[in-house]
Amino acid sequence: GFNCGIVGLPNVGKSTLFNALTQNDIPAENYPFCTIDPNVGIVAVPDPRLYRLAELVRPERTIPTTMEFVDIAGLVSGASKGEGLGNQFLAHIRETDAVAMVLRCFESEDVHHVEGRVDPRADAETIHTELALADLDTVSRALTRQERAAKSGDKEAVRLRDLLERARQALDEGEPLRTQGFSEEECRQLQGYHLITLKPLMYIANVAEDGFSDNPLLADVQALAESEGAQVVPVCAAIEAELAVLDDEERDEFLAEYGLEEPGLNRVIRAGYDLLGLQTFFTAGEKEARAWTVRQGATAPEAAGRIHTDMQRGFIRAEVVSYDDYIAHSGEQGAKDAGRWRLEGKEYVLAEGDVVHFRFNV
Numbered sequence: 001g002f003n004c005g006i007v008g009l010p011n012v013g014k015s016t017l018f019n020a021l022t023q024n025d026i027p028a029e030n031y032p033f034c035t036i037d038p039n040v041g042i043v044a045v046p047d048p049r050l051y052r053l054a055e056l057v058r059p060e061r062t063i064p065t066t067m068e069f070v071d072i073a074g075l076v077s078g079a080s081k082g083e084g085l086g087n088q089f090l091a092h093i094r095e096t097d098a099v100a101m102v103l104r105c106f107e108s109e110d111v112h113h114v115e116g117r118v119d120p121r122a123d124a125e126t127i128h129t130e131l132a133l134a135d136l137d138t139v140s141r142a143l144t145r146q147e148r149a150a151k152s153g154d155k156e157a158v159r160l161r162d163l164l165e166r167a168r169q170a171l172d173e174g175e176p177l178r179t180q181g182f183s184e185e186e187c188r189q190l191q192g193y194h195l196i197t198l199k200p201l202m203y204i205a206n207v208a209e210d211g212f213s214d215n216p217l218l219a220d221v222q223a224l225a226e227s228e229g230a231q232v233v234p235v236c237a238a239i240e241a242e243l244a245v246l247d248d249e250e251r252d253e254f255l256a257e258y259g260l261e262e263p264g265l266n267r268v269i270r271a272g273y274d275l276l277g278l279q280t281f282f283t284a285g286e287k288e289a290r291a292w293t294v295r296q297g298a299t300a301p302e303a304a305g306r307i308h309t310d311m312q313r314g315f316i317r318a319e320v321v322s323y324d325d326y327i328a329h330s331g332e333q334g335a336k337d338a339g340r341w342r343l344e345g346k347e348y349v350l351a352e353g354d355v356v357h358f359r360f361n362v
């Protein structure tokens with residue numbers, strides 16, 4: 001699966017958010033390939049388009065696509081030197097595809113702050129430093145090996161050494177690798193080392209119930225994120241925790257009371273999905289209407305492989321209708337009649353929202 005690790009200092013609301021995210025854990029029987037791990041939450045990606053499709057097709061079941069969030073506990077100042085759960089923490093975060101950093105933007109007498117003050121910008125700094133130090137350690141070791149290899153004069157080895165040296169210098173100054181302007185090829189090479197500061201990052205600003213506007217702490221985080229070209233999702237973990245245990249009707253009332261259109265978690269999930277560079281395609285039939293995830297830029301056979309490896313192996317063609325056309329022409333037949341139905345080959349790159357039917361040899 002594609003996953004986003006949730007990190008933050010202790011007591012910023014990580015567990016509260018993670019528990020809310022996984023409260024409506026989706027039925028495991030639909031996802032037999034997923035591992036069961038208490039720190040991994042498989043979360044349905046909210047997508048109103050799927051339900052509009054289902055209204056047209058009236059399938060036996062409707063299944064949203066999912067992504068994973070991983071609760072990564074144990075980050076404290078000094079984690080890169082093995083303080084607290086430092087080593088475990090780093091091992092876990094290296095395995096994730098993207099990072100969501102929770103920052104505390106609420107004041108509360110009742111909730112202790114590890115550093116004794118509420119200052120999300122300083123907290124972010126602490127975490128960035130730990131992550132850069134951890135990467136510095138990894139890169140320094142790799143560099144030592146690579147310097148030896150480069151002595152032979154092998155061009156590849158020399159190039160990799162120089163790349164690692166650039167990375168080392170950035171990290172040495174506490175800079176994350178993701179903002180260093182490395183080319184796609186260079187990033188691919190560096191990714192082999194599971195570097196944390198190369199992973200895409202977003203901020204989750206945990207605000208008080210009334211902290212969505214006129215909140216200088218939130219403004220601080222927004223300014224920081226803007227300077228890094230990162231996204232901020234403001235959310236109130238306390239509200240989300242309450243929402244997560246309500247039934248649909250109660251939830252609508254509760255949201256209306258706060259003047260909210262949807263749970264804040266939906267925004268967290270969508271932002272995580274975007275951060276991972278993912279997109280959705282749909283399959284719609286009598287048995288099942290379903291949303292699926294592929295990476296942006298995936299070809300038709302790759303998409304088929306998300307459903308079943310046999311479908312990828314035996315791929316012949318994809319029948320494709322865009323979501324908008326599917327809805328505008330009331331389904332497959334209407335889209336066909338209107339000439340909006342296409343047959344695509346194995347080079348086809350999926351567009352967001354494509355409704356697809358794969359033809360394949362068994």
Ligand code: GDP
Pocket residue numbers: 008009010011012013014015016017106107108111206207208209236237238239
């Ligand atoms: P973690 O250590 O980052 O996982 O933090 P927790 O989720 O365990 O939260 C620490 C404490 O802060 C708990 O007592 C939560 O109830 C409280 N807390 C979390 N989010 C909020 C919030 O949005 N507002 C307030 N007032 N308290 C919160």
